[in-house]
Amino acid sequence: MQRDFRHTLNSSHLKPGDLQLKADHVKLGFGGVTALYDVSLSIRQSEIFAIIGPNGAGKTSLLNCISGLYHPQQGSITYYTGKAEHEITRLKPYQIASLGIARSFQNIELFRHMTVLENLMAGAHVHMKTSLLSSMIYWGKAQREQIAFRRFVEDIIDLLEIQAIRDQPVGSLAYGLQKRVELGRALAMKPAILLLDEPMAGMNAEEKEDMARFVLDVNEEHGVTIVLIEHDMGVIMDISDRIAVLNFGQKIGDGTPDEVRQNEAVIKAYLGEDQSTAPMKMIEL
Amino acid sequence: MNSGIFHSTYKADMGLRHTFHEKLRWVIFGILMLVFPFFADRYYLTLANQIGIATIGAIGLNILVGYTGQISLGQGGFMAVGAYAAAILTINMGMPWWASTIIACLVTAIVGALFGIPSLRLKGLYLAIATLASQEIILWVVTHWDAVTGGVDALVVPAPMLFGINMSTDFNFYWLVWALAGVTALLTANLFRTHFGRAFIAIRDQDIAAEVMGINLFKYKLLSFATSSFFVGMAGALTAHYRSIVTWERFTIDVSVLYLAMIIIGGLGSVRGSFYGAAFMTLLPAILSNVGRALKSSLPIVDSILPFIQQAAFGLVIILFLVFEPEGLNKMWKNIKDYFRLWPFSY
Numbered sequence: 001m002q003r004d005f006r007h008t009l010n011s012s013h014l015k016p017g018d019l020q021l022k023a024d025h026v027k028l029g030f031g032g033v034t035a036l037y038d039v040s041l042s043i044r045q046s047e048i049f050a051i052i053g054p055n056g057a058g059k060t061s062l063l064n065c066i067s068g069l070y071h072p073q074q075g076s077i078t079y080y081t082g083k084a085e086h087e088i089t090r091l092k093p094y095q096i097a098s099l100g101i102a103r104s105f106q107n108i109e110l111f112r113h114m115t116v117l118e119n120l121m122a123g124a125h126v127h128m129k130t131s132l133l134s135s136m137i138y139w140g141k142a143q144r145e146q147i148a149f150r151r152f153v154e155d156i157i158d159l160l161e162i163q164a165i166r167d168q169p170v171g172s173l174a175y176g177l178q179k180r181v182e183l184g185r186a187l188a189m190k191p192a193i194l195l196l197d198e199p200m201a202g203m204n205a206e207e208k209e210d211m212a213r214f215v216l217d218v219n220e221e222h223g224v225t226i227v228l229i230e231h232d233m234g235v236i237m238d239i240s241d242r243i244a245v246l247n248f249g250q251k252i253g254d255g256t257p258d259e260v261r262q263n264e265a266v267i268k269a270y271l272g273e274d275q276s277t278a279p280m281k282m283i284e285l
Numbered sequence: 286m287n288s289g290i291f292h293s294t295y296k297a298d299m300g301l302r303h304t305f306h307e308k309l310r311w312v313i314f315g316i317l318m319l320v321f322p323f324f325a326d327r328y329y330l331t332l333a334n335q336i337g338i339a340t341i342g343a344i345g346l347n348i349l350v351g352y353t354g355q356i357s358l359g360q361g362g363f364m365a366v367g368a369y370a371a372a373i374l375t376i377n378m379g380m381p382w383w384a385s386t387i388i389a390c391l392v393t394a395i396v397g398a399l400f401g402i403p404s405l406r407l408k409g410l411y412l413a414i415a416t417l418a419s420q421e422i423i424l425w426v427v428t429h430w431d432a433v434t435g436g437v438d439a440l441v442v443p444a445p446m447l448f449g450i451n452m453s454t455d456f457n458f459y460w461l462v463w464a465l466a467g468v469t470a471l472l473t474a475n476l477f478r479t480h481f482g483r484a485f486i487a488i489r490d491q492d493i494a495a496e497v498m499g500i501n502l503f504k505y506k507l508l509s510f511a512t513s514s515f516f517v518g519m520a521g522a523l524t525a526h527y528r529s530i531v532t533w534e535r536f537t538i539d540v541s542v543l544y545l546a547m548i549i550i551g552g553l554g555s556v557r558g559s560f561y562g563a564a565f566m567t568l569l570p571a572i573l574s575n576v577g578r579a580l581k582s583s584l585p586i587v588d589s590i591l592p593f594i595q596q597a598a599f600g601l602v603i604i605l606f607l608v609f610e611p612e613g614l615n616k617m618w619k620n621i622k623d624y625f626r627l628w629p630f631s632y
Binding site: 067068093098102105109110111114121124128130132143146147189 | 295296298299472473475476478479480481482483484486487489490491493494495496497498499500501502508512554
């Protein structure tokens, strides 16, 4: 059944293809360990941008820099909303969130004791404006605001097909469903950019298919820009528009899936120096 | 037998009470509360008033500890702030009791927010120690700032008068305290249907995710301390007006622990649990001493060991709760309801 969505999930004012986020020579280290050396990349509105690389390559660190959990020592990250340009390198996570950058986590970080519905409502936090006092009185405007967002969240529930579990506490849900709820919570923010950190990790083929479909729905129906970290090369090559490859904190290549497939440095990183001529199908790229 | 609760409007879906039975129970409870003071004698009225004050204080503490996950051992200190603020404003500045109560709540909210500042960096046990320090600092100030607080001497608060009626008699105070307890419960229940309440719970459950969802941790932790302390201050101010004597001995670390026990036994993160816990912890010592008095004639030895039995029973109850129902009386009540809802097919 196709349902018309009454609300858009996208809060960006840019046109598809416009530059939306630019990382410029980002360098991040923890004491003696350097996680990212001089990483630059640009993300455009409404594309699915994948970041791949072996374990420890710095993919999650890069995402944490964008969402403000880490602050790079050098370089800058700039975010364009269409109305203004924001340098977000030094901003706090909650400030970055209120600019429209949402994310999910590699290890599920849902609010365990809340129901699915409450988790989604919590995701819409940045859009709720009533004051503490009128919230406590819960009359008139405060009530109308909550009900308006309740209605909005129902669209996300329909999109992700989680109607049956809306009133269940998320702690009791199966892993695959929790991942789906986490996607929903990020969507409730009406993101301009959605950062997904391994949304399909640990899933079976069917669940992966479902999740890929949801990600495509969000991207195609609502035009939300997606930045995706994923290890499943089949999924990456099928759904992403552009790919950046990280290895030991350095970007060793980027481009369309076809370009990345041909990239010598990428092949080397995945297969090792001596086998640089090996046929690509071995790594299912 | 019903197969679930189905709403046809979002407004009903977000209501505090959903079924006819829930509303019916609420009406019955309300009627019982309304007729109770006309039949109860002074002893039971005093107990009811104590439960009322404790309910307000426990709801306040539950906002901070149960909902926001910030462990606080400063309850006694914050109640002292409320009580002393109310007493001093009434005695020295001649304010009417209601004005001094409102200002005392606000003063406690500010003091609570100030002592909440370390919560940005401290979690769990470390925060417990920091709030324990706030408890001791407040009591130290109270006992040493002689010019304002009267030091270790008691302050005597004039009787609260409303239109020529003395509100501190047991009968009159009953209406006052339970009206305020009702308002406190309603405001708190509403709070947790909105983004403020969800932000508090989000901080408790997963603070990093909360921050990435746009919740300013510092702001919301301080707001939680302030809202919590507002109600705790109200409990303190009401104690001052009800007892008409304010001494520091009423607000020691014992009080902080007692209130923590209330919300653990009642149910962390639950408004009605706060009420159950407050009632339970107020009635338990009363019941124990009544039982002791009844046994005194037949078993004379009981009289001498009664205080020890009370202490032991107090500790035992907390241990038993932690072991058998860590989610408290509120969960037990839910289990009972579920049992009868599904009866006789309890599978």
